[in-house]
Amino acid sequence: MRAPDYPIVSVRNLSKHYPLRSWWGGKASVFRAVEDVSFDIRAGETLGLVGESGSGKSTIGRAVTMLNPPTAGTVAFEGTDLAKLSPRAMRGMRARIQTVFQDPYAALNPRMSVGDYVSEAFKLHRPEMGRAERRAAVAGLFERVGLEPRFAGRFPHQFSGGQRQRICIARAIALKPSFIVADEPIAALDVSIQAQVVNLLQDLQAELGLSYLFISHDLRMVRYLCHRVAVLWRGRIVELAESDALYDDPRHPYTQRLLGAVPVPDPAAERARLAAEQARPASPIAEGGDLVEVAPGHWVVTRS
Amino acid sequence: MSDMPRLETPLLEVRDLAVAFDTDGGAVHAVNGVSYALREGETLGIVGESGSGKSVHVLAMLGLIPRPPGRITGGQVLFRGRDLLTLPEKALRKVRGGEIGFVFQDPMSSLNPGMTVAAQIVEPLRIHLGLDARAARRRARELLDLVRIPNAAGRLDQYPHEFSGGQRQRVMIAIGIACRPKLLIADEATTALDVTVQAEIVALVQELKREIGMAIIWITHDLGVVAGISDTVQVMYAGRILERGPVDDIFADPRSAYTLGLLRSLPDLTRGRAGRGRLRQIEGAPPDMRAPPPGDPFAPRNAYATPRCRTEAPPLVQAAGAAPGHLVAAWYDLPAILAREAEEAR
Ligand SMILES: Nc1ncnc2c1ncn2[C@@H]1O[C@H](COP(=O)(O)OP(=O)(O)O)[C@@H](O)[C@H]1O
Ligand SMILES: Nc1ncnc2c1ncn2[C@@H]1O[C@H](COP(=O)(O)OP(=O)(O)O)[C@@H](O)[C@H]1O
Ligand code: SF4
Ligand SMILES: [Mg+2]
Ligand SMILES: [Mg+2]
Numbered sequence: 216m217r218a219p220d221y222p223i224v225s226v227r228n229l230s231k232h233y234p235l236r237s238w239w240g241g242k243a244s245v246f247r248a249v250e251d252v253s254f255d256i257r258a259g260e261t262l263g264l265v266g267e268s269g270s271g272k273s274t275i276g277r278a279v280t281m282l283n284p285p286t287a288g289t290v291a292f293e294g295t296d297l298a299k300l301s302p303r304a305m306r307g308m309r310a311r312i313q314t315v316f317q318d319p320y321a322a323l324n325p326r327m328s329v330g331d332y333v334s335e336a337f338k339l340h341r342p343e344m345g346r347a348e349r350r351a352a353v354a355g356l357f358e359r360v361g362l363e364p365r366f367a368g369r370f371p372h373q374f375s376g377g378q379r380q381r382i383c384i385a386r387a388i389a390l391k392p393s394f395i396v397a398d399e400p401i402a403a404l405d406v407s408i409q410a411q412v413v414n415l416l417q418d419l420q421a422e423l424g425l426s427y428l429f430i431s432h433d434l435r436m437v438r439y440l441c442h443r444v445a446v447l448w449r450g451r452i453v454e455l456a457e458s459d460a461l462y463d464d465p466r467h468p469y470t471q472r473l474l475g476a477v478p479v480p481d482p483a484a485e486r487a488r489l490a491a492e493q494a495r496p497a498s499p500i501a502e503g504g505d506l507v508e509v510a511p512g513h514w515v516v517t518r519s
Numbered sequence: 520m521s522d523m524p525r526l527e528t529p530l531l532e533v534r535d536l537a538v539a540f541d542t543d544g545g546a547v548h549a550v551n552g553v554s555y556a557l558r559e560g561e562t563l564g565i566v567g568e569s570g571s572g573k574s575v576h577v578l579a580m581l582g583l584i585p586r587p588p589g590r591i592t593g594g595q596v597l598f599r600g601r602d603l604l605t606l607p608e609k610a611l612r613k614v615r616g617g618e619i620g621f622v623f624q625d626p627m628s629s630l631n632p633g634m635t636v637a638a639q640i641v642e643p644l645r646i647h648l649g650l651d652a653r654a655a656r657r658r659a660r661e662l663l664d665l666v667r668i669p670n671a672a673g674r675l676d677q678y679p680h681e682f683s684g685g686q687r688q689r690v691m692i693a694i695g696i697a698c699r700p701k702l703l704i705a706d707e708a709t710t711a712l713d714v715t716v717q718a719e720i721v722a723l724v725q726e727l728k729r730e731i732g733m734a735i736i737w738i739t740h741d742l743g744v745v746a747g748i749s750d751t752v753q754v755m756y757a758g759r760i761l762e763r764g765p766v767d768d769i770f771a772d773p774r775s776a777y778t779l780g781l782l783r784s785l786p787d788l789t790r791g792r793a794g795r796g797r798l799r800q801i802e803g804a805p806p807d808m809r810a811p812p813p814g815d816p817f818a819p820r821n822a823y824a825t826p827r828c829r830t831e832a833p834p835l836v837q838a839a840g841a842a843p844g845h846l847v848a849a850w851y852d853l854p855a856i857l858a859r860e861a862e863e864a865r
Contacts, residue, residue, distance in 0.1 A: 267713040268684070375804040376569075405569050406740050407777075407820075410784040410800035417797070432714060439786035439795065459791045476718035478743025480785055482766045485747035493722055497715075 222255035223426045229288035231274045248274045249450045261427040263441030271450040272430045276396045310340045310390035317399035319379035323371040329382045330367025336389040356385040377408035398430045434477045446470045456513040466515040468500045529556035536594035538579045544809040549575045551758035562735040564745035567755030568805045573738045582611045617647035620695035624707035630679040637675035647698045662693040685716035706738045757816030764845030774838040774847035776821045
């Protein structure tokens with residue numbers, strides 16, 4: 216399936232700086248967690264965001280959803296600059312932009328039944344809905360994500376990790392969003408469960424026309440799921456391309472190192488990869504440079 | 520792969536190990552009759568569902584199960600001929616951190632935040648090798664060099680928080696190998712690390728293995744890592760071993776439907792997006808260990824299960840027609856099923 220060509224999310228020159236408190240009384244400075252990041256996500260598209268821990272992936276995810284607004288730059292959603300919205304309009308917009316996190320157990324309320332948790336989305340955003348209508352909608356959502364509706368009265372601890380993530384996904388799609396930030400949504404799940412959740416995300420995308428920002432360190436799953444991929448390194452995008460182009464022809468040294476480090480689940484191939492890696496120690500990666508389009512749609516930071 | 524000579528007596532022999540935890544909801548049978556042997560210098564990769572008893576069975580070997588609620592309900596763990604389960608705590612302490620080194624992911628056994636790195640590396644060297652303070656400190660510096668912490672001498676007196684996550688795991692490995700163990704146990708040692716850092720740690724452990732000649736038990740959920748470093752692979756589920764055998768055979772000729780499911784569910788890093796279908800997922804969820812299913816614990820999720828699988832747990836035996844030492848616990852015949860499927864698909 217090819218994604219349509221208009222952007223649903225447009226991020227321009229986004230930066231997020233955190234203050235570094237100087238307890239010795241010196242000049243206060245900032246930590247540049249994310250610096251000058253721009254990308255679009257088209258309707259029905261999945262953009263993958265990869266990079267080492269601390270590179271700013273979650274910071275971008277929270278900035279794009281305005282859960283933690285950027286220090287500089289703009290985030291436009293369906294053409295509207297989110298920073299310019301009134302609080303009331305932003306509340307309405309929130310229904311259309313959702314997040315799914317790594318740890319579903321932390322997202323759930325241990326003392327609230329999972330049905331009430333999903334229903335809460337309606338209570339907050341659809342006050343016109345009656346009890347029976349909400350209950351029916353929750354049952355439909357449960358079915359949609361592969362949970363038995365009769366489990367709605369149960370509590371989070373009665374579910375497995377994969378089921379809890381389904382519950383979180385049910386709530387995320389309750390208000391018919393058009394965009395979901397999925398921040399490491401399968402990282403805490405068993406290998407045997409990850410494929411279930413990825414298949415579900417993909418089915419929902421096809422049905423509901425969702426766009427995803429898929430943040431993950433599982434580079435195999437990113438290639439499988441994502442139409443395009445952005446590689447983040449030290450708060451900056453160093454490469455962005457169609458996923459096949461990125462994986463088949465990585466240009467930036469960091470992307471090359473990252474992809475080269477993924478173990479292959481084939482003994483002979485993996486032993487060969489380990490031996491080759493041992494023979495060629497990693498060289499340092501230079502900072503700086505500008506994003507340049509080296510092939511159609513393939514952007515790489517290049518030092519002039 | 521190991522080029523160590525194969526000795527007749529195994530380094531480690533686990534016999535019918537069983538561990539239970541007493542909980543409010545009744546006894547959890549976390550490890551349910553696990554038996555295997557490990558040769559000197561052999562690398563055993565253990566994969567399996569979370570909660571399948573991978574961690575608990577190694578903690579039990581090392582005498583680190585909290586009691587209560589834990590109970591070792593049966594079995595023996597023979598390490599160089601001695602049963603670790605009946606060894607007095609004092610003798611066990613000499614083995615643990617001495618002849619057996621370990622690196623865990625969880626904080627229980629990770630670094631003490633209030634002690635310098637030097638103090639923590641020096642401790643086992645003094646306890647187990649009886650080195651004096653100066654010799655131990657010199658050895659500590661060599662160990663930090665060995666695990667490639669830059670400027671080792673300058674960093675000995677720093678505290679764990681002054682190291683990055685990858686470096687802290689290197690320090691853990693330095694402690695794990697400090698006494699040149701016969702066996703290193705690594706439980707999800709690289710799970711929390713970036714893939715590039717994981718690659719460095721895996722390479723480092725391979726190098727140390729060549730140098731020290733130690734055996735390794737490497738527990739991970741990453742089938743790629745297991746493929747590269749293991750001589751033998753063991754697949755666990757619900758406190759049991761479902762399959763075990765030489766690494767190449769496990770990947771090329773899996774005999775347990777669970778192993779096959781895991782291998783099939785992984786997308787291929789080198790495969791383009793065109794024409795790719797849905798991922799082949801394993802249905803269902805792992806069993807609740809407070810009330811495990813009767814029979815084969817994987818049966819409820821196994822499309823190939825026979826009626827017998829649901830009532831009677833299969834023993835772990837040599838798989839028919841497979842490489843010697845390739846064991847499987849299954850009543851169904853996976854190669855026959857796959858051949859039939861291939862036939863029907865044609
Ligand atoms: N609230 C905060 N205050 C200060 N620093 C932060 C805060 N949140 C994140 N950071 C820092 O910003 C960097 C990027 O973090 P994050 O976006 O969580 O990275 P990732 O998700 O890629 O692991 C890290 O160095 C992190 O420590
Ligand atoms: N302290 C404990 N109390 C009760 N149950 C425990 C305890 N530690 C582990 N278990 C249970 O033992 C089983 C095996 O756990 P573990 O060995 O940690 O699994 P894994 O294969 O993921 O390492 C799980 O069902 C777990 O819930
Ligand atoms: S090194 Fe210290 S903590 Fe570790 S086993 Fe030896 S005595 Fe115990
Ligand atoms: Mg993050
Ligand atoms: Mg474990």
